[in-house]
Amino acid sequence: MGIPLLQAARIGTYVLRQHLSGRERYPLVLMLEPLFRCNLACAGCGKIDYPDEILDQRLSYDDCMTAIDECGAPVVSIAGGEPLLHREMPQIVKGFLARKKFVILCTNALLLAKKIDDYEPHPSFTWSIHLDGNEAMHDKSVCLRGTYDKAVKAIRLAKSKGFRVSINCTLFNDADPAQVAAFFDDMKELGLDGITVSPGYAYERAPDQQHFLNRTRTKELFRGILSRGNGGRKWPFSQSINFLNFLAGNASYHCTPWGNPTRTVFGWQKPCYLLGEGYAKTFKELMEGTPWDKYGVGNYEKCADCMVHSGFEASAVKDMIRHPLKALSVTMRGVRTDGPMAKDIPLDNQRRAEFVFSDHVQRKLTEIRTGEAAPEKAVAAE
Numbered sequence: 001m002g003i004p005l006l007q008a009a010r011i012g013t014y015v016l017r018q019h020l021s022g023r024e025r026y027p028l029v030l031m032l033e034p035l036f037r038c039n040l041a042c043a044g045c046g047k048i049d050y051p052d053e054i055l056d057q058r059l060s061y062d063d064c065m066t067a068i069d070e071c072g073a074p075v076v077s078i079a080g081g082e083p084l085l086h087r088e089m090p091q092i093v094k095g096f097l098a099r100k101k102f103v104i105l106c107t108n109a110l111l112l113a114k115k116i117d118d119y120e121p122h123p124s125f126t127w128s129i130h131l132d133g134n135e136a137m138h139d140k141s142v143c144l145r146g147t148y149d150k151a152v153k154a155i156r157l158a159k160s161k162g163f164r165v166s167i168n169c170t171l172f173n174d175a176d177p178a179q180v181a182a183f184f185d186d187m188k189e190l191g192l193d194g195i196t197v198s199p200g201y202a203y204e205r206a207p208d209q210q211h212f213l214n215r216t217r218t219k220e221l222f223r224g225i226l227s228r229g230n231g232g233r234k235w236p237f238s239q240s241i242n243f244l245n246f247l248a249g250n251a252s253y254h255c256t257p258w259g260n261p262t263r264t265v266f267g268w269q270k271p272c273y274l275l276g277e278g279y280a281k282t283f284k285e286l287m288e289g290t291p292w293d294k295y296g297v298g299n300y301e302k303c304a305d306c307m308v309h310s311g312f313e314a315s316a317v318k319d320m321i322r323h324p325l326k327a328l329s330v331t332m333r334g335v336r337t338d339g340p341m342a343k344d345i346p347l348d349n350q351r352r353a354e355f356v357f358s359d360h361v362q363r364k365l366t367e368i369r370t371g372e373a374a375p376e377k378a379v380a381a382e
Contacts, residue, residue: 003194003238004164006123007075007102011317014074019321025287027073028314031262031273034059034092035081040108042142044172044200047081050361053368055081057265061088065095067263070283077104077128077260084111090118097122104128106168108147109154121162126193129155131167133175134183141172155190166194166238173200173213177224184225184235194238198309199247214305215344219249223337231334239309241331242316247307249341250330251319255296255306259314261286266364271295273310275302276357298345301353 011028018026036047037055048055059067068076076096083089084107096103105119106128119125132141135148158165167187171180187195199218213221222244226232232244245251257272267279268286275295280286296311297303306312320327 004123011074011102012321015317015321019318025258025292027071027261027283028259028317029075029077029310030068030071030073031260031310032059032064032067032076032078033080033262033264034064034078034083034089035086036265037085038080038082038108039085039110040082040142040144040147044141044170051365054265054361054364057368058086058088059263059265061091061095064092064263065099067283068096068099068101071261071263073101073261075102075104077106079106082108082111084115089115093119093125097124100124102126104166106130108142109151110147112154113157116158116161116163119163121164123164126164126166127158128166128168128196129158131187132170132172134179134186137175137179137183141170152190155192159191164193166192166196168196168198170198170200171213171221173217175221177221177228180221180225181228184229188235192236194236196238196309199307213307215307218247218305218307219341222247223249226335227337231337233334239313240316240320240327241335242320242327243309243313245330245335246312246316248335248337250336251316252342252344253312253315253319254298254345255303255311256314256318257292257295257311258287258290259317260310262310266360274306274308276360277354278356279360294351298347298350301350304347304350 015028033047035055035058036050038045038048041048078089078092080086083105086092089105093103093105102124103122104126108130112127112129129151130142131148131151132138138148138151139145155165155167169183184195199213199221226244226248229235232241237244242251246253255272260273261283262269262273263283264276264279266276267281268283269276270278270280270286270290271292272295278290280289294300295303297306
């Protein structure tokens with residue numbers, strides 16, 4: 001697997017401590033979005049179509065440090081938008097490392113060659129390069145030819161300078177298992193330290209709503225991929241074996257949205273990274289003021305097809321702590337890719353979707369225009 005021993009040990013200790021203390025809800029990874037501005041316009045992204053007044057907002061260095069101090073998660077995943085457009089990003093990364101956090105900096109890599117010398121290799125720091133498959137798959141996903149080649153060059157550059165490098169890969173309903181498996185083989189040959197993979201989920205605001213995966217198609221796709229990779233053991237996945245087992249339809253989990261709490265320029269996002277149905281000013285308010293039982297597969301129509309790592313990786317990790325022998329068995333034999341699938345959560349009683357996000361956008365615009373937002377204008381240094 002692509003998870004370093006030190007990281008696995010520290011996170012495992014953290015999770016076990018929460019479990020033994022009886023704490024029901026705790027964060028595992030802080031999902032930080034310090035800006036929404038990006039230098040790509042991917043069809044499956046719901047982050048880039050805000051008005052310019054919102055795209056110009058930035059979380060400051062102090063905002064980012066406050067976020068991690070509030071929630072206390074052992075890992076920070078910095079996304080966006082494109083984080084390398086934020087001029088304080090090197091300082092933000094150093095601040096998290098000084099707090100002994102594991103830092104994952106997600107980027108499309110278009111600016112990496114220009115910015116890489118602003119960062120130093122560190123055992124707790126990983127570049128996560130966005131690559132949604134081979135050249136044809138990825139360039140189609142990001143709607144710009146040539147981005148795959150630039151990303152591969154950036155991976156080679158970062159590895160040559162001694163950095164840990166992984167990729168994050170989102171798959172859609174037109175993904176072919178054989179092509180994805182061949183792509184993972186190519187990435188392994190580059191010497192990657194990890195692969196994070198997730199099925200595409202229908203962002204409410206994404207321009208392209210036609211290519212997201214439903215749950216059945218997700219399970220079939222991942223069985224097809226993992227059957228070509230020794231049950232997932234062939235590639236350095238930076239995810240738990242239980243999560244991969246879940247993607248292949250061999251386990252059924254309720255999501256754990258508080259496991260990956262999200263801090264954006266709007267605030268702490270309710271209930272999760274993918275659904276923006278309200279915002280809290282503090283982490284404490286997020287945890288205590290979110291009606292968690294109203295969301296998740298079987299509870300809410302918008303959640304019906306979600307199997308994304310930000311909602312279910314923490315569920316899988318919790319299952320490993322509770323049933324270590326089962327996890328060890330899957331680790332030893334690999335993910336099963338044939339036979340019956342686990343019974344899924346019924347959808348009979350889920351409540352209808354509410355479309356409220358535009359109201360939050362309008363409120364944010366009002367804050368900005370009345371001077372209440374006090375934005376940190378960390379202008380991009382493209």
